[in-house]
Amino acid sequence: MKDFAALLDALIFTPSRNGKLRHMQAYFATAEDPHRGWGLAGLTGGLDFKSAKPALVRALVEERVDPALFRWSYDFVGDLAETVALIWPARPGANRPPSLDEVVTRLRLAGKSEVPGLLAGWLDALDATGRWALLKLITGGLRVGVSARLAKTALAEFGQVDVAEIEEIWHGLEPPYGPLFDWLEGRGERPEPNESVAFRPMMLANPLEDRDFESLDFAAYLAEWKWDGIRVQLVARNGERRLYSRTGDDIGRAFPDIIEAMDFEAVLDGELLVVRDGQVAPFNDLQQRLGRKTVSAKLLDSNPAHVRLYDMLFEGGEDIRPLRLDERRQRLESWYGAGRPRFDLSPVLSVAGREALAGLRAEARTAGIEGLMLKRADSAYVAGRPKGPWFKWKRDPLTLDVVLMYAQRGHGKRSSFYSDYTFGAWRDSEAGAELVPVGKAYFGFTDEELRQLDKWVRDNTVDRFGPVRAVAPGLVLEVAFDAVHPSTRHKSGLAMRFPRVKRIRWDKPADEADRVETLAALVETA
Amino acid sequence: MSAPHPETWLQTRPEGLYCLPGDFFVDPHRPVDRAVVTHGHADHARPNNQAVLATPETLAIMRARYREQAGGSLQPLRYGERERIGEVEVSFAPAGHVLGSAQAVLEWRGSRVVISGDYKRRRDPTCPAFEPVPCDVFVTEATFGLPVFTHPDDGEEIRKLLTSQALFPERTHVVGVYALGKAQRVICRLREEGYDRPLYIHGALQALCDLYQELGVVLGELRPATASSKQEMVGQIVLAPPSAIADRWARRLSDPVVVLASGWMRVRQRAKQRGVELPLVMSDHADWPELTRTLEDVGAPEVWVTHGSEEALVHWANGQGFRARALSLIGRGEEEQEVA
Numbered sequence: 001m002k003d004f005a006a007l008l009d010a011l012i013f014t015p016s017r018n019g020k021l022r023h024m025q026a027y028f029a030t031a032e033d034p035h036r037g038w039g040l041a042g043l044t045g046g047l048d049f050k051s052a053k054p055a056l057v058r059a060l061v062e063e064r065v066d067p068a069l070f071r072w073s074y075d076f077v078g079d080l081a082e083t084v085a086l087i088w089p090a091r092p093g094a095n096r097p098p099s100l101d102e103v104v105t106r107l108r109l110a111g112k113s114e115v116p117g118l119l120a121g122w123l124d125a126l127d128a129t130g131r132w133a134l135l136k137l138i139t140g141g142l143r144v145g146v147s148a149r150l151a152k153t154a155l156a157e158f159g160q161v162d163v164a165e166i167e168e169i170w171h172g173l174e175p176p177y178g179p180l181f182d183w184l185e186g187r188g189e190r191p192e193p194n195e196s197v198a199f200r201p202m203m204l205a206n207p208l209e210d211r212d213f214e215s216l217d218f219a220a221y222l223a224e225w226k227w228d229g230i231r232v233q234l235v236a237r238n239g240e241r242r243l244y245s246r247t248g249d250d251i252g253r254a255f256p257d258i259i260e261a262m263d264f265e266a267v268l269d270g271e272l273l274v275v276r277d278g279q280v281a282p283f284n285d286l287q288q289r290l291g292r293k294t295v296s297a298k299l300l301d302s303n304p305a306h307v308r309l310y311d312m313l314f315e316g317g318e319d320i321r322p323l324r325l326d327e328r329r330q331r332l333e334s335w336y337g338a339g340r341p342r343f344d345l346s347p348v349l350s351v352a353g354r355e356a357l358a359g360l361r362a363e364a365r366t367a368g369i370e371g372l373m374l375k376r377a378d379s380a381y382v383a384g385r386p387k388g389p390w391f392k393w394k395r396d397p398l399t400l401d402v403v404l405m406y407a408q409r410g411h412g413k414r415s416s417f418y419s420d421y422t423f424g425a426w427r428d429s430e431a432g433a434e435l436v437p438v439g440k441a442y443f444g445f446t447d448e449e450l451r452q453l454d455k456w457v458r459d460n461t462v463d464r465f466g467p468v469r470a471v472a473p474g475l476v477l478e479v480a481f482d483a484v485h486p487s488t489r490h491k492s493g494l495a496m497r498f499p500r501v502k503r504i505r506w507d508k509p510a511d512e513a514d515r516v517e518t519l520a521a522l523v524e525t526a
Numbered sequence: 527m528s529a530p531h532p533e534t535w536l537q538t539r540p541e542g543l544y545c546l547p548g549d550f551f552v553d554p555h556r557p558v559d560r561a562v563v564t565h566g567h568a569d570h571a572r573p574n575n576q577a578v579l580a581t582p583e584t585l586a587i588m589r590a591r592y593r594e595q596a597g598g599s600l601q602p603l604r605y606g607e608r609e610r611i612g613e614v615e616v617s618f619a620p621a622g623h624v625l626g627s628a629q630a631v632l633e634w635r636g637s638r639v640v641i642s643g644d645y646k647r648r649r650d651p652t653c654p655a656f657e658p659v660p661c662d663v664f665v666t667e668a669t670f671g672l673p674v675f676t677h678p679d680d681g682e683e684i685r686k687l688l689t690s691q692a693l694f695p696e697r698t699h700v701v702g703v704y705a706l707g708k709a710q711r712v713i714c715r716l717r718e719e720g721y722d723r724p725l726y727i728h729g730a731l732q733a734l735c736d737l738y739q740e741l742g743v744v745l746g747e748l749r750p751a752t753a754s755s756k757q758e759m760v761g762q763i764v765l766a767p768p769s770a771i772a773d774r775w776a777r778r779l780s781d782p783v784v785v786l787a788s789g790w791m792r793v794r795q796r797a798k799q800r801g802v803e804l805p806l807v808m809s810d811h812a813d814w815p816e817l818t819r820t821l822e823d824v825g826a827p828e829v830w831v832t833h834g835s836e837e838a839l840v841h842w843a844n845g846q847g848f849r850a851r852a853l854s855l856i857g858r859g860e861e862e863q864e865v866a
Binding site for chain 2: 010012013014015019022023026065066068069072073076077078079082083086087090127128132409411413415416466467
C-alpha cells in the first residue's frame, strides 16, 4: 500500500504528462505482483467497491475524534478524505499496514457489516498518506489527473511495446493482470485478445493542410460531414455489448440507451451525439452525459444519445477491415436496411470536386457540424493515423476581438507565468459600457508571446486574488473558437468551444473590441 | 503571602506583551525602549528598539539582518544565565525553533511565566532542543493548532527529495525554504542523509548561511545559484526563498521541480494552490502532538495561547483540565502563514 500511496501522492502534484508517465513507470518497475496489478486497475478505473461510502468514513472518525476539533479541522482542510486521513489518531503497532492486495481482495469478499471493522483496522495501521490513498481508492474516483489511456501509455513504455498492442488485448484481461506483466517483462507470451469484446484500435484522420489541398485527387475521395460529437466504436458479439471511446475507454455505463439498442452482431464506427427530434444538439448536451457511472432517467429522457454511423469493421464474425471503404460502406448500408432506432447513417455527400467541396465547407455553419471528412474510396481500415487515406477538413474557426480581464498563473513549466487568460466583450449597462467575461484561453501563443503577455499582466495589474490578477482593460486579443452556445453558467449567457488566442492585437484600442451582441449572433441554431 | 497572579503583572498592549514590574516588552512588533526577544524571525525580532536582551546567536542574527538598525544597546544573555530587569528576573531556555531561539522565563515575587515564543520538540541539528520549564503560566504558540497537523519524520521528507532527484536527473530541484532556520536545517539534514554534492543557494540565503557556519553549524559546500549557468544547474538542488521558487527568478533553472518545505504542505490543496510539485512537510513549529505533549510536559496550571488556531488548542486544553485562554497579539503569525 505504501508505494501505491506514494504514487498517488506524486501524481496529484505532478502537472506534466511526462512527469506522470515517469512516476507510473517507476511504480510498475518497483512494485511487486499482484499489488502493482491492482494499482494499475485503480488507475484505469477498474476497481469499484460498493460498500464503502463517505458517510461510513465520517461515522468512523466521529467515534474517535472530538467533534469540535473535527469540525474546525474539516473547515480548514475542506476535503473529507484528506481531513480523516490527517486527523485519524495513529495507533502505532496496532497492526501491520495492509498490502494493496489485502485491501482489494478482502474488501471484495467482505459483507456490508464487515467493512467498517476492516477499514478502521487499516486506518489504524497506515500512515497519513496511506490513509489518504486508501480512502481515495475505496470511496471512488482517484482524481489524480491520470486517464486510463495515460496509465496504459506508461505501461507500454515500461514494457517497451506499442500502446496499441496493449489496447488490443486490454479488454480480455482481468486485474491484477499477472499474464500482462509477465509478457511485458519477457517472461510470458502476449495474452490473447478476447475476440468478442476487444476494442479495435481506430483509424484516424490527418488535418488537411493547404499543400494537401493543392495536390489532392478529389475524385478518389468520398466526403462526409465531420460531426461535432465524440468518436465511438460499438462492439456487439456473442451476446456481449461494449461502447468504446476513441482511446479504448469503455464508456457504456454512461450510455445505457445505446447499449440497449445494440441488438446486432457487428463492430461499427460512428459519432456519438445527442439528437432530439432528428436534430443534433450542441456538444454541451453530450458533455452532460459523459464521465458518469450512472445516468438518471431524467437525463436519459432530456439528453437522448444517438450514434451516426460511418463505417463497419466486422459484420457478424467476419472481419471486413481489409475491404475498400466503398465496399464496407455498401455492407454497412445493406446491414442498416430500412433503419434502426438510435442509429442512422452519416450520409456520403454527393457533391464532387474541389471547388464544390470548398464551398460546402465554407457554408458548414449548422450546429453539430465541424467541417468535412475526406476518405479515399479504396482505403482499407487500418489502425493509427496513416498519412493520405483520411483527412479531416475543419471549417475555419470563428473569431472575436476581446479584452483581457484576468490572468491566472499556469502550472508546471508555466508556473512562473500568467498564462491563463479570462477575456470579456463590451455590453451596455446603466453605468455605461462594461466588460463581461465571455471565455478563457490558455494556448495559441508562442513562448515569446507568453513572455510578452506575462510582462503586460504584471505591468497592468489592478487587483490580486490568490493566483489571479485583474488587469486594466487595455489589451485586445483576437480569439478563435469553434462554436458558441448558450450557457447558464456564464455571466454573459454564452460559452465558447475551444477558445484560443489567435493574435495579440497590441495595435487595437480596448474600446474598439467586440460586443457581447456580436458573439450572441454567432450562436447556431439547428 | 501568595504569589501575584501573572494577569496582574503582564498586559497585552498595542506594541505587544508588556511586563509591568520590569517595564519591558517581549517580542514587541513596533519599536520600544526595552525589548526581550525570543528569536530572530521578523515577526518576533523587529528593528530599532532602544535596548534588546536576547541570546548571543539571536543578536548576531539581528545584526546580520538589520545591520545598524538592529537596536540601540544589544545585550546578550546565554541560556541558563539570569538577568534582572527592574524587579523581574529574566532567563532563557532553549526553544528548539531556530539557532538562538529561546523561551523567555520571567519571575516576579515567586510567580513564574514562560513565554515560549515559537518552538518545536523534534530533533534539529542546527539548534539545541526545547527544555520544559515548570511555571505558573505557559504562553504557547498554536501555528499548527489543529489535530490534522502531524508532521512526519523529516528524514522521510528529505529522502522524498533525493528520490525525486534520482527520478528526474535532467531537472533542477528548487526548494522553497525560509532564509532563517529552515534553509540551514534542510541543508544539514541533506548532509546527514549522505548528500555531499555542492548545494546552490539564492542570494537571499547567503548571509544567514554564512552566519550559521561562523557559529559552528556545518553546511558543506554552498554555491551561489545566480552565478551558475543553466547547464551547471541540471540535476542540482537549489534552495531559495518561497517567494522566488515559482516566479521569474526560477526561470533561469533547468525545467525546475518546484519543492516547498513547510508545515502547511501537509494539506494537499495548499500545496496545489501554490503550484508545488513536491511538497515537503517540514516545519520549525510544533505540530499538534508536540503542542499537546508540551502542555503536559510543562505542567503549568494555566495556558495562554497566542498565534495560530488558538480556539482549537484552548478547547483541547480546557478539556484536559488546564485553565486556557487565547491571547491576541497584533502582527504575530503573519510570517508563519508564509513559511512555517
